[in-house]
Amino acid sequence: MSQFYITTPIYYVNAKPHLGHAYSTIVADSVARFHRVMGDETYFLTGTDEHGDKIAQAAEAAGQTPKEFVDQISGIFQKLWPKLNISNSDFIRTTQDRHIKTVQRVLQQVYDNGDIYKSEYEGLYCYGCEQFLTEKDLVDGKCPDHDKAPTVIKETNYFFRMSKYQDWLKQYILDHPDFIRPERYRNEVLSMLDMGVLDDLCISRPKTRLSWGIELPFDTDYVTYVWFDALLNYLTAIDAPEGEKFGKFWPHANHLVAKDILKPHAIFWPTMLKAAGLEPYEHLNVHGYWLVKDTKMSKSIGNVVDPLSMVDTYGVDPFRYFLMREMRFGRDASFSEDALVGRLNADLANDLGNLFSRVLSMTQKYFGGVVPDPSRKHQAEDLEILSLATRSFTTFQEHFGKFEFGEALEGLWELVRGLNKYVDSTQPWALAKAEDTERLGNVMYVMLMLMRKVALHVWPVMPDTAEKMLLQLGQGEFAPESVNLTDEADSFGRLEPGLQLAKASNLFPRVEKKKEEPKAAPKKEKKKESKKAAKAQPAEPGTIEFADFQKVDMRVGTVVSCERHPDADRLLLVKVDLGEEEPRQVVAGLAEFFTPDELMGRQVVVVANLAPRKLRGYTSQGMILAVRKDGGMELLTASGPVKGGSKVS
Ligand code: MSP
Numbered sequence: 106m107s108q109f110y111i112t113t114p115i116y117y118v119n120a121k122p123h124l125g126h127a128y129s130t131i132v133a134d135s136v137a138r139f140h141r142v143m144g145d146e147t148y149f150l151t152g153t154d155e156h157g158d159k160i161a162q163a164a165e166a167a168g169q170t171p172k173e174f175v176d177q178i179s180g181i182f183q184k185l186w187p188k189l190n191i192s193n194s195d196f197i198r199t200t201q202d203r204h205i206k207t208v209q210r211v212l213q214q215v216y217d218n219g220d221i222y223k224s225e226y227e228g229l230y231c232y233g234c235e236q237f238l239t240e241k242d243l244v245d246g247k248c249p250d251h252d253k254a255p256t257v258i259k260e261t262n263y264f265f266r267m268s269k270y271q272d273w274l275k276q277y278i279l280d281h282p283d284f285i286r287p288e289r290y291r292n293e294v295l296s297m298l299d300m301g302v303l304d305d306l307c308i309s310r311p312k313t314r315l316s317w318g319i320e321l322p323f324d325t326d327y328v329t330y331v332w333f334d335a336l337l338n339y340l341t342a343i344d345a346p347e348g349e350k351f352g353k354f355w356p357h358a359n360h361l362v363a364k365d366i367l368k369p370h371a372i373f374w375p376t377m378l379k380a381a382g383l384e385p386y387e388h389l390n391v392h393g394y395w396l397v398k399d400t401k402m403s404k405s406i407g408n409v410v411d412p413l414s415m416v417d418t419y420g421v422d423p424f425r426y427f428l429m430r431e432m433r434f435g436r437d438a439s440f441s442e443d444a445l446v447g448r449l450n451a452d453l454a455n456d457l458g459n460l461f462s463r464v465l466s467m468t469q470k471y472f473g474g475v476v477p478d479p480s481r482k483h484q485a486e487d488l489e490i491l492s493l494a495t496r497s498f499t500t501f502q503e504h505f506g507k508f509e510f511g512e513a514l515e516g517l518w519e520l521v522r523g524l525n526k527y528v529d530s531t532q533p534w535a536l537a538k539a540e541d542t543e544r545l546g547n548v549m550y551v552m553l554m555l556m557r558k559v560a561l562h563v564w565p566v567m568p569d570t571a572e573k574m575l576l577q578l579g580q581g582e583f584a585p586e587s588v589n590l591t592d593e594a595d596s597f598g599r600l601e602p603g604l605q606l607a608k609a610s611n612l613f614p615r616v617e618k619k620k621e622e623p624k625a626a627p628k629k630e631k632k633k634e635s636k637k638a639a640k641a642q643p644a645e646p647g648t649i650e651f652a653d654f655q656k657v658d659m660r661v662g663t664v665v666s667c668e669r670h671p672d673a674d675r676l677l678l679v680k681v682d683l684g685e686e687e688p689r690q691v692v693a694g695l696a697e698f699f700t701p702d703e704l705m706g707r708q709v710v711v712v713a714n715l716a717p718r719k720l721r722g723y724t725s726q727g728m729i730l731a732v733r734k735d736g737g738m739e740l741l742t743a744s745g746p747v748k749g750g751s752k753v754s
Contacts, residue, residue, distance in 0.1 A: 109140040109147045110354035114362050115154040115197060115338050118178035119163035122185050123402060124395050124440060125363065127412035128432070131425050132392065132510070133361050134191045138565035139505050141585040148354045150342045151186070152197030153179040157331030158235050158310075161317040171317045175200060188413060190421055190568050197342045199319075199334055207341040208334050209322040211381050212308075216323050220266045220380045223324075226307065229255035235331055237307055263309040263327065270376035271303045277375065283388060285371050286508065287435035290364065290391040294371040306373060308333040336374045339386070346383065358386035367391055390508050393437040393674055399694065399720050410440055419616065422567035423449045429510045429566050436697070437674040446616050456521045457559075458613040461574060463528055464552045466609045471537050476553055476579070477546035478602035484544075486530055487551055491597070493523045494555050498594035501562050510566075517562055524555060553578065554600040558593050570612055579604035658714035659730070659753035661743055662689070667701040673721040679704060679729065681711055684750025689713070692725035698738035710741045710753055 113133045116126050130151055137149035155175040164174035179198055186193065197204060215221050228237035233251030237258075247254050275298045278284055278291060285291040309327040310318060318328030339358065343350040362370050375385040394401065397408040415424045427445045430452070432438035468474055483491070500516030527548075536545040557578050564571035564583070572583045578600065593599070662683040670676035670692065677696045680688040691711060695704070712728040719725070730741040743751075 107145050108353050108357045109137075109145040110343065110358045111137050111140070111147070111149050112339050112358070112360050113151040114366060115152040115199065115335060116182060117157075117159060118153050118155050118175050118182070119159045120404075121178065122182055122412065124410035124412055124415075125402065126182075127185075127189060128395055128428050129361055129363065129392070130186060130191055131189060131428055132434075132508075134189075134193070135425070135429055135510070135565045136359070136361070136505075136508070137192060137194075138568065138585065139590075142561060142564060142588045142590050143502070143506075144589040144591070146353070148195070148343065148350065149193045150195050150197060150339070151191070151193045152195075152338060152342075153182055153199070154331070154335045154338075155179065155198055155200045156318045156328075156334055158232050158315055158317075159331075161315060162232070164317075172200070185413065188416060188421065189425070192568075195342050197338045199338060201341075204334075204338060204341040205319050207345065208319045208329055208337050211337055211340070211377075212329065212333075213322045214382070215265065215377070215380045218380065218382075220269065221263050221308065222266065223261060223263050225259070225261045226264075227257065227259035228307075230258040231255045239304075260311055260314070262307050262311070263321065263324070264305040265308045265333070265377070265380070267306045267373065267376050268303045270379050271298060273379060274298065274372065274375055277385065284385070285389045285391065287391065289435060290367055290371070290389075293367065297368065297372065303372070306330075306333070332369050332373055333377065336369065336377060340383075355384070356387065359388045359390060360386055361390045361392070363392050363394060365394075390434075392434055393432065395432070395440045396437055396673070397440055399439060399673065399676070401721070415442075415445070419445060419449060420613075422570045423453055423613065426453065426514075426567055430514045431511070433511050434508050439675075449613065450615050452518060452521075453613040454615045456518060456525065457563075458611065460521060460525050460528070461556060461612055462610050463525075464549070464556055465577060465607060467528075467533050468549055468553065468606055469608050471533065471545055472549065474606045474608060476600055476602050476604045476606065477550050479547045479550035480543050481597075482543070482547065486527065487547065490523055490527045490551060490555070494520050494558065495595050497523075498558065498562060498590070502590055502594065505565070514566065517559065520555070521559060524552060524559075527552065550600075550602070553606075554598060557600050561588055561590060561593055573610070573612065577607035577610050579606050656714075657712060660711055660713045661708055661747050661751045661753065662711055662749050664704045664707050664709060667704045669696060669701060670721060670723065676721060676723075677701060677704065678723055681709060681727070681729070682749045683711060683713060684748065689726045690724060691727045691729055692720040692723050693729045695729070695731065695738065698731075704740075707740060708742045708746060710743075 111133050113129045116122065133149060133151065137147050140147040153175070160175060161171055164171040167174055169177070175198075183196055212221070226237070229239070229243070230236070231238050231248040231251060231253070233248060233253060238248060238255050242248070243255070275295065278295060278298075282291070285294055308330045309321055309324075310330060312326055312328060315328060318331065319334050321327045321329060339360065340346070340351070340355075343354050345351040345355065360370055370389050378385055395410075396402070397410060400406065400408065402409045412424070423445065427448050430448060431444065468476070497516050497520035501513045504510070504513035504516060531548045533545055533548055536548065556574065557580065560571045560574035560578065563574075564585070575581075575583050660683050662681040664679055665682045665688050666680040668678050670678055675694050675696050677693050677699070679691045679693050679695075681691055682688045689711065710730040712730065715727050717724050717726045731738045732741060
């Protein structure tokens, strides 16, 4: 039996959990469940990060002691996870004794080895980052992440000799191509390492300034810097370095983080491990950010998505499925309830739910709900669906194992859609009418036994749904350790003839899209409109008047510069010459489809009179028109070169 170890970031307890925390934890849970049904002994860790300036400040603002405060917010995380069906093996808190012991032991060891030294340091300290910054990190004299000027602090502190391990780390990353994945983040880390000599890491804070932390074992006037403390949670939970769990699981350690904490995990952590005489983790898996309307979630904008309210409205499995299916792992993705409802209705209610209820009710109708005994005389369409099934299960397993969840689920849904077509083409109702019981039995058996396998593959992402399906397929209570997905991809059968099945099932009721409340027009305008409306033909729903169309000013222009948005993966900053005094800046969601070079010099159609709006900090003065083609995107343009600014009519 092999082992697998998956961790989430341990979340700060200065705010309540939101969509981003839920996503990481759902991914880790799905991966843990996947490994369980792949037959691996799996350990899944999540928890809370409870020390440091940020927490101390949040506690003070709430009028509580740090301890009261962390207990309360950590409790909110611990209560949330069961509602999202999170099956963690352990929940770690950095204020626990077991963790304090690990941190102090590792610190002492690295200190004894001579890799921690004391030195006076004057630097620019950002309280938001809880780090010293350099001039290079600042934008207009401020920390770009917190929009605040750092404070100059001069103090004596302890430093970890991180620079000593820079060359080793670079070589290690070069020798292990999937140590950090996806590749874009590996490249980002390599370029950080190429930028110059790494600074040594300041790993202490004097108690005179901050007392909410783990005391240094070799100097009681100081507490440990929060990252040096937090990263070690991954070792505490598996009883490093002597424990049995450590021996078993550490060689298979997979960390899961978002891109915001790439540097601590890709640079601080492996060098800390090296200095402590331990092997690096196996993989660092890095995902992108969930955005809301292309904007970062933030309390001040008021666009923070509450995972609990999503689960209450749509159910836990549709929410999990949507997150896993929609985000291309490693890239940013946009969250919207409309998109969630779209997937729920299309993939879940129409495709999977419909298929399952059709198959169960036909079994009921033609075989009294009992699994028929197949003669296994297969026809071409049976062989076709069986080979699609093998392909799709194999694709699912390969992609899921590499954290490519969208691709894995798409592979599985090819089979779900294929099975719906199989029902249509084999027409069991016609076979029943013709009393061809042998053929009917074969067809129904193929569908039922594939439904069982679909349920097993769906389980990591939608455990409740899968367990319901399996129960209705006569499989009893589900026990992941009784399954090995690898053996399921290519095998026929495994569903016992003669089993009594449930009558029917409705796995996913369809959901109506939330209707946008129409904004009440100001009274005066209403009057005018009603006079006009009396004269004009009433517009069909979903159509617009010609006069409305005429309001849209579309022009052809040439792209004169183009670059990537510095922190939004999907956006390009495009300057288009429309024959005006200055080129227009358009912030276009085209980065997934075009590199900046590919857009340079192209003539594009721009909606030129859209009201300017800010997208991720940049003003967009129009919109570039494009059309989807074969999963990619084509730009709309004139059939030959035209003068910049020519009007489209
Ligand atoms: N406490 C540190 C982590 C220490 S790990 C040794 C921390 N905590 S955090 O509460 O800020 O959590 C950051 C993590 O939350 C991200 O890395 C990611 O996993 C998740 N997310 C927070 N916002 C997110 C999005 N908008 N989108 C996706 N995930 C994000 O950093």
